[in-house]
Amino acid sequence: xxxxxxxxxxxxxxxxxxxxxxxxxxxxxxxxxxxxxxxxxxxxxxxxxxxxxxxxxxxxxxxxxxxxxxxxxxxxxxxxxxxxxxxxxxxxxxxxxxxxxxxxxxxxxxxxxxxxxxxxxxxxxxxxxxxxxxxxxxxxxxxxxxxxxxxxxxxxxxxxxx
Numbered sequence: 440x441x442x443x444x445x446x447x448x449x450x451x452x453x454x455x456x457x458x459x460x461x462x463x464x465x466x467x468x469x470x471x472x473x474x475x476x477x478x479x480x481x482x483x484x485x486x487x488x489x490x491x492x493x494x495x496x497x498x499x500x501x502x503x504x505x506x507x508x509x510x511x512x513x514x515x516x517x518x519x520x521x522x523x524x525x526x527x528x529x530x531x532x533x534x535x536x537x538x539x540x541x542x543x544x545x546x547x548x549x550x551x552x553x554x555x556x557x558x559x560x561x562x563x564x565x566x567x568x569x570x571x572x573x574x575x576x577x578x579x580x581x582x583x584x585x586x587x588x589x590x591x592x593x594x595x596x597x598x599x600x601x
Contacts, residue, residue, distance in 0.1 A: 549586065555586050
């Protein structure tokens with residue numbers, strides 16, 4: 440994402456691709472030093488890369504949330520023959536500080552564990568206080584006929600990456 444932004448700032452095209460490659464190599468352990476020592480870059484680029492710190496391994500994964508989600512689902516047959524899952528649950532914050540809450544993914548799953556559909560529930564509050572909890576409920580209408588169970592997962596709040 441940063442490489443794409445850098446490419447837009449620098450005008451995109453080949454220059455953006457070069458900038459993206461340099462950013463990618465700069466976060467590989469020892470990558471900046473190896474690239475600067477290769478001697479295949481203009482002197483100005485080698486000077487910039489040689490000054491970059493070696494960050495070691497960099498994780499681009501979202502941090503794991505300490506929040507816990509517990510829910511239940513009841514399948515209902517609708518008058519038109521279709522079905523719906525009524526879902527409800529609680530998000531708990533077991534920590535000693537308030538936490539932001541992301542979206543709740545409700546996964547409609549087949550008996551073999553395949554995810555057939557994913558529905559999103561947005562919690563009613565943006566944060567949960569320390570030691571607090573937040574209830575949620577929703578209805579997944581027109582659920583696939585082969586859906587036999589429901590799984591819940593918290594999506595990370597986008598702001599947790601910063």
